[in-house]
Amino acid sequence: MSLLSVNSLAADKPVYSIGVENIDYYPHYAFGHRKSSFSKELLELFFKQENIKIKFVPLPIKRFNQWYTKDKIDFKYPDNAEWRTNDSSRFKIIYSDIVISYIAGTVVLNSNANLSTENIKKLGTITGFHPTLWINRINKKETKLVEDNNVISVMRLLIHGIVDGINLDYSVINFHLKQIDKEKLLIMNESLPHKKTNFHLSTVKYPKVIKKFNVFLKNNEALIKRLKNKHGIIDDPFDLNNL
DSSP: HHHHHHHHHHHHEEEEEEEEESBBTTTOOOTTSSSOHHHHHOOOOOOHHHTTTEEEEEEGGGGGGGGHHHOOOOOEEEEOGOOOOTTTSOOOOOOOOSSEEEEOOOOOOOOGTTOGGGOEEEEETTOOOGGGGGGGHHTTSEEEEEEEHHHHHHHHHTTTTTTSOOOOOOOHHHHHHHTTOOOTTEEOOTTSOOOEEEOOOOOESSSHHHHHHHHHHHHHHHHHHHHHHHOOOOOOOHHHOOO
């Protein structure tokens, strides 16, 4: 009876859901596509340490701002207050400290390293991504947004000259270029719009867990650095341009 009670308690332990984007965006995340990624390893380590059972729930990017309302998730990763829309602003979303900070910008062919903003007539990105750095030009129809559902397809748009630049994280691009032995075929153009942006873990219902996660991040800086190196996370792609 004692063993039965222990098993019953284990079975009754709640499982918390973490909403993640349903695309292969390795090395950042690739739930349902690859066995591991930076975010999977990091989040599993934290929640295991806290003895919290979790499940990753891949969800459509286009519904990103409705995950908390329609999909009833407990946590979201990655998240950022800058990505919020009016639909989600009525909820008090709690964000963790920075998990990853990196430079977001526009990637072009190496031969087009000096293109100016006015030269970007077509911009490629993943369907559902919100290219905030280009939104004014897109709204004015000065730049046309061309979307596709996966990273490789968006990269091909640029390689074959269908678009002038693409709006994807350079760590992701660099990983795929290495696979085809074409490193530096595509580079981030420093003269085009770029900014530092951050990934956070967020929640609506569990602020105490976020506080514990913040302590975990602070106490495990060396571990996080090792995971970033292991998976090939690039903080500053402009450093690579000068190699």
